[in-house]
Every structure is written in C-alpha cells, then in structure tokens.
Amino acid sequence: MPQSTHIESTDTHATPNLFTPLRLGAIELPNRIVMAPMTRSRAGDGNCPTALTAEYYAQRASAGLIITEATQVCDSAQGYPHTPGIHTDAQTLAWRSVAEAVHDAGGRIVAQLWHVGRISHPCFQPNGAAPVAPSAIAAAGTLFTGAGMEPFPLPRALETDEIPGLVRHFADAAKRAVFDAGLDGIEIHAANGYLIDQFLRDRTNRRTDRYGGSVENRCRFLLEILEATAHAVGADRIGVRLSPTGVFNDMGDSDPLPHFLSVAQALNPFSLAYLHVIEGRPGHHMAPPEGAPHVAEALRAAFKGPFILNGGYGRADADAALASGQADAVSFGEAFISNPDLPQRFRTAAPLAEPDRATYYGGAAKGYTDYPALETVAA
Ligand SMILES: Cc1cc2nc3c(=O)[nH]c(=O)nc-3n(C[C@H](O)[C@H](O)[C@H](O)COP(=O)(O)O)c2cc1C
Known part of the structure; x- marks a missing residue:
C-alpha cells in the first residue's frame, strides 16, 4: 500500500542547496544531485547489463541518487538496439x-522502467510484429534499427483487454528490480513520448474506450x-517521470497545463517517493517550444511530495531552484556522462569535462567508463 512520504533534511530551517x-x-540521499536516466545502448547478450555497466554506475555512486537508463519491462517494450531489460532471470541477475x-561504492540506484510503445520497429518486436500503441498513429521521423535509419512504422492499437497484461509487466519488473536485483526503487x-506518455497526451491517444478521451x-x-507497482514494492520506492511539454518523438498535447495538473493531482494519493x-531551462533543447506554457511551477505546487527538476541545469541555477523552492532536487544528464564525480566538481567549483556525443550510444568503454574523476585528472 502507498506509505506516507515526507521531505527531511538535517536542518529544515536552512536554505537547501545541492549538498x-x-x-x-x-530512500535517503546524502545530496540533491540526481543522475538523470540515460540510455547508453551497451547491453550485452540477452539485453543484460554487463560488468562495464556496473563499473559505469559505480563510478557515479557519489550522486545523491542514480536513475538507470530506461529498462524494458517485457519483450515488446524495446525500441533501440542494446537497451537492457529486467524481465528475464539473466537480466535480473545482471542488474543485481x-x-x-x-x-x-556507497551509492543508491533506482531502475527506470519503460515500454517504448510506437517508438519501435518490427525488428525489435517478438515475431517481427508491429509495435503497440494506444492508437494506430505512426510517429513522424525515423529510428535507428541497427541496419540504418528507417521511418517509424504504423503501430497496432492495443485492445482494451491487453492493457492489464502490460500493467502486470510493470509490476513484475518492479518486483524483480527491488526484491531480486536489490535496487533501491x-x-x-511516463515521459519523452514512450508508451505511458502516448496514453497521457491527446496527439497520440485517440481511444474511445476507458483509456482514452477524458x-x-x-x-x-x-x-x-502505479497501483500495481505500489502494491508490489511500496509507493515509497516509486518515482514518476513526466515531460508535459516535450516534443521529442513527435509528441504534443492540445492543452498541457490543465491536463498535467490533473495528472500531478491524481498522483498525490499514492504518496510516491518523488515526481x-x-x-x-530557456535555450535548452527540452525547453517548452515557442508558445507552449511552462508547467513545472504549477506541477510543483500541485504535487504534494518531493519534486525533481531536469533540463539544462548547472550548479548555480540548480542551487537557485532549490533555494527558491522550485524543486527539492535537480537531475543532471549529460554532465554525468563526462563527469563521474560531478558532486565533487560542484563542491570544489572545478571545471566540468565536456561529453563526446559521438560515443553516447553503443560501443564499449570509450565514452562510457573512461572519463576520469578529478583526482585521476590531477595525478
Ligand atoms: C544519451 C542520453 C540518453 C538519454 N536517455 C534517457 C532515458 O533512457 N530515459 C529518460 O527518461 N531520459 C533520457 N534522456 C534524457 C535525460 O534524462 C535528460 O532529461 C536530458 O539529458 C536533459 O538533462 P541535462 O540537460 O541535464 O542533460 C537521455 C539523454 C541523453 C543525453
């Protein structure tokens, strides 16, 4: 059952900062510097994380919390090459x-659970089937299939009676993550145009059953x-990620502000670990597009639990967001790729290393585990 969640710090009267x-x-965090989830497409055979994956995350254990790369909850959940799953025993053991x-290494880590929905291709699907989605609407654009770039295919709209099975996959994956693999949550x-987001937003959801419309x-x-996963592992080990105004993966909604306010309010009864x-931030590629409303502030006010913000933050603007109460923690993506010791660099105002975008996805140690920490740089 959902359990009560509250925010604590060592000194509740002091203005909070990243430390x-x-x-x-x-989950108790020693600092508020969260590692954002990042797909790195380096899973091994059977979409299992490898020893290199363990090394990569352990190098980043000084983060207040690590959120893993998006991880498949079932066979049909995959949409990119070499992304890990957590639905087989081998995958679960590897996550352990x-x-x-x-x-x-002294860190904390939660698994980001996903199903990509229409952002897939028959080459990733069991028996070469069409990907599934709330509605049969193809995303505009192309995807990388391993053999090159191909247009997104037309997905198959899920039957109403298939949906409980997908919900169970999330609950089973949650159990595997927490009880079998020993992750912290x-x-x-539910962001970035993948299956749950496809249900949430009306550009991709044209259903007329109880999963569409209102x-x-x-x-x-x-x-x-959330009900199923909270029942499985406890709501105090569950966070939710949303991207209300994100356009990545050909997404949109006709009225994101009231819609996502309702979503945030609907989350409150669960007493989740965080939203x-x-x-x-202005100028960042994930900033609301021209003319779209900014919604984070309203969601922060509507959601009654801990709130993590993301999107182009550096040390100074993250501290400002915490001090002004816009967020309780800030997550950092690209900065963690090239700075395994990001908290230490923030603490000492050391310069940040620039990430190499060419090695974001696929490959091995290069651009993954070979970014040095500060001590090593100095030595
Ligand atoms: C290489 C890469 C992979 C990403 N993969 C994921 C992912 O698996 N799940 C997710 O929710 N966001 C993913 N993101 C988005 C990041 O979590 C984050 O929202 C984005 O990088 C903006 O934060 P930043 O400006 O601090 O980097 C990815 C971003 C990058 C750069």
Missing part, C-alpha cells in the same frame, strides 16, 4: 551485480501501473 541531504520516500557495485518512465481516462494506464519533471 543538503534529502529523503525521497524510503550493478546494484551491488553501486551499493559497495523504480522510476516509471483526462481521467488518459491517466488510467499510468494510475493502474521528476523535465522542463528545459
């Missing part, structure tokens, strides 16, 4: 090694997943 401890549900490595990936109906899939919202 003020924080409790997210059942990752969790142990991070814990041994899970984050439900705001309440479009939230139903997410809320059923994680992507709304890029």
Whole structure:
C-alpha cells in the first residue's frame, strides 16, 4: 500500500542547496544531485547489463541518487538496439551485480522502467510484429534499427483487454528490480513520448474506450501501473517521470497545463517517493517550444511530495531552484556522462569535462567508463 512520504533534511530551517541531504520516500540521499536516466545502448547478450555497466554506475555512486537508463519491462517494450531489460532471470541477475557495485561504492540506484510503445520497429518486436500503441498513429521521423535509419512504422492499437497484461509487466519488473536485483526503487518512465506518455497526451491517444478521451481516462494506464507497482514494492520506492511539454518523438498535447495538473493531482494519493519533471531551462533543447506554457511551477505546487527538476541545469541555477523552492532536487544528464564525480566538481567549483556525443550510444568503454574523476585528472 502507498506509505506516507515526507521531505527531511538535517536542518529544515536552512536554505537547501545541492549538498543538503534529502529523503525521497524510503530512500535517503546524502545530496540533491540526481543522475538523470540515460540510455547508453551497451547491453550485452540477452539485453543484460554487463560488468562495464556496473563499473559505469559505480563510478557515479557519489550522486545523491542514480536513475538507470530506461529498462524494458517485457519483450515488446524495446525500441533501440542494446537497451537492457529486467524481465528475464539473466537480466535480473545482471542488474543485481550493478546494484551491488553501486551499493559497495556507497551509492543508491533506482531502475527506470519503460515500454517504448510506437517508438519501435518490427525488428525489435517478438515475431517481427508491429509495435503497440494506444492508437494506430505512426510517429513522424525515423529510428535507428541497427541496419540504418528507417521511418517509424504504423503501430497496432492495443485492445482494451491487453492493457492489464502490460500493467502486470510493470509490476513484475518492479518486483524483480527491488526484491531480486536489490535496487533501491523504480522510476516509471511516463515521459519523452514512450508508451505511458502516448496514453497521457491527446496527439497520440485517440481511444474511445476507458483509456482514452477524458483526462481521467488518459491517466488510467499510468494510475493502474502505479497501483500495481505500489502494491508490489511500496509507493515509497516509486518515482514518476513526466515531460508535459516535450516534443521529442513527435509528441504534443492540445492543452498541457490543465491536463498535467490533473495528472500531478491524481498522483498525490499514492504518496510516491518523488515526481521528476523535465522542463528545459530557456535555450535548452527540452525547453517548452515557442508558445507552449511552462508547467513545472504549477506541477510543483500541485504535487504534494518531493519534486525533481531536469533540463539544462548547472550548479548555480540548480542551487537557485532549490533555494527558491522550485524543486527539492535537480537531475543532471549529460554532465554525468563526462563527469563521474560531478558532486565533487560542484563542491570544489572545478571545471566540468565536456561529453563526446559521438560515443553516447553503443560501443564499449570509450565514452562510457573512461572519463576520469578529478583526482585521476590531477595525478
Ligand atoms: C544519451 C542520453 C540518453 C538519454 N536517455 C534517457 C532515458 O533512457 N530515459 C529518460 O527518461 N531520459 C533520457 N534522456 C534524457 C535525460 O534524462 C535528460 O532529461 C536530458 O539529458 C536533459 O538533462 P541535462 O540537460 O541535464 O542533460 C537521455 C539523454 C541523453 C543525453
């Protein structure tokens, strides 16, 4: 059952900064510098994380919390080459090694659970089937299939009676993550145009059953997943990620502000560990597009638990967001790729290393585990 969640710091009267401890549900963070989830497409055979994955995350264990790369909850959830899953025993065992490595290094780690929905291709699907989605609407654009770039295919609209099975996949993956792999929790990936986001927003959801139409109906899939995962592992080990104004993966909504306010309010009864919202800072590629409303501030006010902000933050603007109460923590993506010791660099105002975008996806150690920490740089 959902358990109560509250924010604590060592000194609740002091203005918080990135180094003020924080409790997210059942997870105690020594600082508020969260590593954002990042797909790196380096999973091994059977889409299992490898020893290199464990090394990569352990190197970043000084983060207040690590959120893993998006991780498949079932066979049909995949849309990119070499992304990990957490639905087979081998995958679960491999994640156990990752969790142990991070814990041994003094860190905390939650698994981001996803299903890509229409952002896939028959080459990633069981029996070469069409990807599934709330509605049969193809995304504009192309995707990388491993053999090159191809247009997004037309997805198959899910039958109403298939949806409970998908909800169960999320709950099973949550159990595997927490009880079998020993991760500290899970984050439900309801952002960036993947399956849950496709249900939430009306550009991709044209259903006429109880999962489409009204705001309440479009939230139903997410809320059923939260009910099932909370029952499985406890709501105080669950976070949710949203990108209300994101356009990545050909997304949009006709009225994002009231819609996502309703989503945030609907999350309150669960007493989740946190809500994680992507709304890029001005000029960032994940900033609301021209003319779109900014919604993060309203969601922060509507959501009654810990709130993590993301999108183009550096040390100074992150500290400002914490001091002004816009967020309880800030997550950093690209900066963590090239700065495994990001908290130490922030603490000492050391320069940040620039990431090499060419090695973001695929490959091995290069651009993954070979970015040095500060001590090594100085030595
Ligand atoms: C290489 C890369 C992979 C990413 N993969 C994911 C992902 O798996 N799940 C997700 O929710 N966001 C993903 N993102 C988005 C980041 O979590 C984050 O929202 C984005 O990088 C903006 O934050 P930043 O400006 O601090 O980098 C990815 C971003 C990058 C650069």
